[in-house]
Amino acid sequence: MSDREVDQQLVERVQRGEKHAYDLLVMKYQRKLGRLISRFVRDPGDAQDVTQDAFIKAYRALPGFRGESAFYTWLYRIGINTAKNHLLSNKRRPPTSTYFDAEESESFEEASLLQEVSTPENELMSKQVVDVVQASLLQLPEDLRSALTLREIEGLSYEEIASVMNCPVGTVRSRIFRAREAVAANLRPLLETSKDKRW
């Protein structure tokens, strides 16, 4: 089942009344959508509000989603429209860079804008999260680190990683899981200390 099909499965569950499935989609796409919206809405607080609004609008519109496009492509459009409406309601002109498609938006360097979204308190927490993940990655055995990097950064499929690393697909799956779990083990205590455990 491809990534898109997993999303479609979650969408269909939401359409059958399973709200929790929407939480899973929010967890998956919250940072991605937040990055997109922060390209339009420069004020950090406003950007977060607009992102929330976009997710709620998408939830309300979900009965009409038939899966003709990928869920994120559909969510992307709602995000853009919500951001534009926000700017228009504040009588600000939307930036001209509104004509990127969902795929192109992935490749943009949005980091400088996103740093603005954080409050000082959250910035410290964010920095700690990044430090823990990066330190954990460096501590991993070479084969685990390579497998996770090829998957998360290069976006290769298990089959492609198996070809690159010259090992069975099952081994790739195991290595990626073990790498994730090793990093997560270091991350959990930090997230537990956070008052808001949802990231």
Next chain:
Amino acid sequence: MKNKISALMDGELFADEANHVIAELKSQSSAQQDWQIYHLIGDVLRQPEAITREVGSAVHERLQLEAVILAPQRSMTEKARNIALSAAASVMAVVAVSWMAMQATPNKSAQLAAQTSALTRASFVLKPQVNAYLLAHQELSPSSDVQGGSAFIRTTNYSNEDVAP
């Protein structure tokens, strides 16, 4: 279970297994946390500068106030059935219109012929003085669509003698 969550988020599970894991994610909060943390790790690795506390918690809270969605499901067989029904309806409409046109044509001709002969018969009973009266008062007729344009209209007259054999 964690192993399967990891594979699920990479789109590397078969459908039946994926459905099972998704169902488990519903019931196990620890599984949901794993899903969340694994995605966070991926986001940190891809864009470490862009990590900030996001809106998941707030959306979750607002979601509790939202009505539960119960959208009617459209299966593939239902879609196919709808398409077939639409096609059948279109064919039936074309056939019905064609049939009605064929049926109506002879009757209409007969009707028109009857109307024409009735008009012809009616014209025979008009008296010549009526024609003269109508011609003289044509410009004053309020129902005329061409008032003021009579100078450009050629009028004709007839009498019973003209058409009599």
